[in-house]
Amino acid sequence: MSADINVLLIEKDVSDVQRFEQLIDASDFAKLTLFHAGGFHEAIKALHQSCFEVILLNLCLPDVKGVGLIKRLKSEAPQTPIVAVDDVDDLQTAIAAIQEGAQDYLVKKSILAPAHLEGSCSDKSYKEVGNRLIATLRCAIKRAELSQQLEISQQRYELAVKGTNDGIWDWDLQNQRIYYSERWQSLLGLSESDMNDSPHFWFSRIHPNDRSRFQQQLTGYLDKELQHFECEHRMLHSDGTYRWMLSRGVALWSDQGRAYRIAGSQTDITSRKSLENSLYQEKELAQITLHSIGDAVITTDSKGYIQDLNPIAERLTGWKRHEAQQKSIAEVYNLVDNSTQRLKDPAVQTIAEGTATGVINHCPILISKHGRKFAIRESTAPIRSASGETVGTVVIFHDVTEERMKAKRLAWQVSHDPLTHLYNRSKFQQSLNEIIEDAHTHKSQHVLCCMDLDNFKSVNDTCGHAAGDLFLQQIAHLWRSKIRSSDLLARLGGDEFGLILYDCNLASALKITNALCESLRSFRFVYEHKVFNVGVSIGVAPITRDTRGAEEVLRLADGACYEAKNKGRNRVQVHNFDPLETNHPTVSDGQRGSRLVYALENDQFCLYKQAVTAS
Structure with a gap:
């Protein structure tokens, strides 16, 4: 001083x-x-x-x-x-x-x-x-x-105690006496007359199921096995109920390392425990629901790291729950399109935009951890806090692989001939209309070919329809190897076939069709030691901006095919368009018979009537 x-x-x-x-x-x-x-x-x-x-x-x-x-x-x-x-x-x-x-x-x-x-x-x-x-x-x-200074310290201490709303206890370990503050007493609904300064008074009010754990925590701290004393336990209130308390304390130690005094606080945590129990029950219910639903579910935090996924998601992604947690969803949820190009992660997009999203590609494919591919349908939505802030996302998806395969099979069946696996008449007619429209719009040139097998009836008459079906399958396979990948080959019915050559002039068309004729000329069909030589007559008609419609160009190509048969069969005939021509070739008996069979099989007959009146 x-x-x-x-x-x-x-x-x-x-x-x-x-x-x-x-x-x-x-x-x-x-x-x-x-x-x-x-x-x-x-x-x-x-x-x-x-x-x-x-x-x-x-x-x-x-x-x-x-x-x-x-x-x-x-x-x-x-x-x-x-x-x-x-x-x-x-x-x-x-x-x-x-x-x-x-x-x-x-x-x-x-x-x-x-x-x-x-x-x-x-x-x-x-x-x-x-x-x-x-x-x-x-x-x-x-x-x-x-x-x-002592007075200020005492005031600070009293303010701190009142501010925390905790009860204070002070245990003299040498004399085995405990001081309890008024707040400690009021937490249990006790008055001064109810109190006793012995440790037994405190221990006797601890729930029997918690007493041993409390004693272990306290002894462990006083024996310096634990760094601090802290224990959550239940205490008997004066109204007969048990309240959850959090007891914490710090000891004073002698030079010999023995505790001679320990003091601390007691906090009522009943409300917190009740809330924890409610949250636990809600979480358990959510987990049961999550694991019971048939869809795959993945949840992430606000940064796109996985928090949880259910068993269905485990099966589809190939990731176990404990493996996937805290990994980026982009690593676990690997989406590609049909060309195996990586798709933008919808969960990341949802976090960025804060709105529900889905994969723009309508047919996303999920690649699992082990390389398996699943066609899926999915949706992604944000998880929001009470204040509206996006705190995560939920991704829901399910396996539609079988569903899409069925849809593909159905679509294939609608457009293909089941015997030869070539396109059918319906698909052929649709494509012909489209190509004529293209010729009108873009002034492009295409070629239509009508093809009719020669001497095919002998196969069926000699060996039966099973042999005929096998022959048609082999011919379809042979011809697919002779045309371009852009061309469309279809079976129109019986032994009739149609071929559309896209963006093709007559010279190129003749090369292709002659190759088809030659391939069939050199082909020998053997069935039950019998050898058959079947040819094909092909009628060719160009499709240009002047083509008026599918019916016309079909009639012209069909007429050219008939003319090829009349000239000796197994050849190609190009129709030379003459606007003054009025008499068109007639259809052969073989062609007519094939068309009648096809029409009968496909329910294409229409019944007309004419009233008969007395003359």
Whole structure:
């Protein structure tokens, strides 16, 4: 303490004031300034005008007397320490002064008596007494500061305890006594009369199922096996119910490493436990639901990392739940299109946009961890918090592989001949209409070929329809290898076939059709040791911007095919269009028979009637 000290001396006797001044001047401390007030009311004015570090108060003043002076001064200057000075040495007065708030009690005759200050060594005596006086004042100041700090600390502690709303306990391990705060008691609905300071009182109120665990936690901490004491347990309330409590504590240790005191808090966590139980039940219900539904489900956090997936999702992705958790969904949920090009992850898109999304590609394929492919149908939606913030996504998808395969098979059956696996008449007619429209729109050129087998009837008549069907299958396979991948070959019925050559001129068409004729000319069909030589007559008609429709170009190609048969069969005949031609070739008996059979099989006959009237 090296700062200046301002002392207010409240003293009625002027000669005593002078002696105090002499003592202070003679001391080794040069930073003390003495201010004098002759009475109580004068001292009050001085306190209002200036600040003092300490007050020297004579308890016998002309205007006010007694230890009550201390209390009155404290009300005016509560932070300023007071040293009481009295004319007589009275123990009771000294005790009363200290109780009223004085930091010390001095008797005048012990410090100001002439016997102490006079003689040959008076300077030395003044200095010694002055130093003792200064020491007394400085100690008073220091004690006051410590008292204030203790008071602030106590207030801070009380505010903290009230703010946390916790109960406080303090256990003297040597004497086996526990202090319980009022809040600790009120948490259990207890009053002071219900309390007992023994540890047994506390332990007896702990739920029987929790008592052993509480004791283990406490013993483990006191034996230094655990770093801290903390235990959640149930305590018996005065109303007969059990409340969940969180007890925590810290110990003081002796030099020998033994705990001699432990203190801590007790918090009521019943509401939190109830909420945890409700959340647990809801989570369990959600998990049961998630694992019971037939769709695959994946949930992610707001950054696209997987939080959970159900068994169906495990099967389709090939990832186990514990393997997939905290992995990026892009790593587990691998989507490609039909060309195996990676698709944009819908979960990431949902997080970015905050709206429900789905894969734009209508036929996404999921590649599993082990390389298996599943056609899926999926949807993705955001998971939102109560405030509307996107906190994750849920991806729902299911396997439609079999469904799409059935749809493909059905679509194939609608457009293909089941025997030869070539396109059927319906698909052929549709494609012919489209190619004619293309010729009109883009001025492109295409070629239509009508093909009719020669001598096919001998196969059926000799070996039966099974042989005929086998022959047709082999011929279809042979011809597929002779045409371009862009061309369309169809079986129109019986032994009739149709061929559309896309973006093809007549010269190229003749090369292709002649190759077909030659392939059949060199082909020998063997069935049950019988060899058959079957040819094909092909009629060719160009499709240009001048082609008026499918019916016309079919009639022209069919006529050219008939002409090829009339010229010796197994050849190609191109129709030369003559706008003045009115007499068109007729259809052969073989062609007519084949068409009748096809029409009968496909329910294409229509019944017309004409009324017969008497003439």
